[in-house]
Amino acid sequence: MEISDENFRVWAEQNEVYFDGVFRLAGPDAYAPIYSLITGLLHEGHKQVTFNLTGLEFLNSSGINLLAKLTIEARKMGDLLLVVKGTHQYPWQAKSLPNLKKLHPLLDLRLA
């Protein structure tokens, strides 16, 4: 399962979703296929799902909205642990990822 264009790539390996590159899509409609891909994985019955954002260089606000919506979807599933792996290498992550933790306090945010 993979969605990509010339600037980004998102794919899943077992219970881990990898985001790579620059995401600047135009809005919820444009992000919808990615949302469906990942929501599908959240509902596959894993105990833990990881969003690996260490390759995610840039994300516009519509993309931040996507991550937030996925976090809320995971929050609804009481027995699922959501792990978000980020990096200080890309400044937006330290600024905006803590918002996900505010939405879902049980989320395990790992900023390395």
Add this chain to the structure above:
Amino acid sequence: MRPTVYGSESLAGISLDSGTRLTLTDGPLQLGWKHSGMTSDFIAEVMALRYSGSKKGYVQAHHDIGYLSNELIENAVKFRQPGEILIEAGIFDGSFLIRVQNTIDGVTSSRFQQLLHRLQSRDPGELLLEQIETNAISTASGSGLGLLTLLSDYDAKMAWAFEESEGERIILTTTAAVAMPPSSNP
């Protein structure tokens, strides 16, 4: 007629004459979504040069300039009426300033002014989380999430001026500023 201003009045009035000016023309080649990314990358490349003496400072400056520019130009491209988008940008007193001007229609203008009204009396961080929760249960776009991110996560100072023009058109001028790291390469 005097424009209606929201946000920082002093920021709205500041002159950016000594900055860099770009015009995105809505000509025969058409102005498309991808041009907001190309333009903001260009602005970040040019403006962050003076920070290249320190890797950390450069990465921070390049990113913040790129993010701020991209959000403002994305909004201009998304909500504009046919016509030019005028962009002015520069580094002034340790801050990056950008001003984006485009025309919008009356409906967009009143919807946007309602959002700005709500913003005036609320903490942007709280409003951001509230808006995210609202977006999660609806598919409506144009929620102002980009602006809330800038105010909340980037500590941006912002001003919006609405000025009536001919017909139903309104000229929207958005000015934003973010603090830059100390310049290593003056």
